[in-house]
Amino acid sequence: MRLEQEFEKGRSSGGVIPGFRLESRTCSGVQPTQRVRTLIGTGIRGALRNRALPAFVCAAILFVSGCRKAVEPQAAIAIECGISPQPVRVGPVVFSVKLRDAAGAPAVGARVKLEADMSHPGMAPVFGEAREAAPGRYQGSMEFGMPGDWVALIHVTLPDGLKLEREVSVPGVTAN
16 A cells, blocks of 8 residues: 555655565564464354355255154064075075064064075075965065075065064075
């Protein structure tokens, strides 16, 4: 500002003005590089405080609320599973599934679907359905196509529409 006034009054032809000292707002004893760092830090903090902080808070709220699965009440249904023949071999296998409520009574009228897949990629999953053979007791079959480790999923849909799942590891299926 002072340099511009001197130039407008014709006292300076544009070079160095004798006795001119750049006035700044630096604190005594503070190095210029420290002052620049402080200004940058203040600018960043100010930007965060003024613009980025509200955006960050909104994004965090959306992220947290979007990543949670709705909490459903846990069904008091016990799922027991048996597989035959033992040891499990390549070919047809029978799954026996027992469903019991919290009081130990059989859970009747459920729909039970079976799914099995090898624990490594490359094999297509196999599917089956278990039918109610007795109150709370369901039986179904599937066919394991090759030896190795399998993982079976039991999908249960109760009469009231509540869905349950159980994963059963079937390691070491052997060849015939």
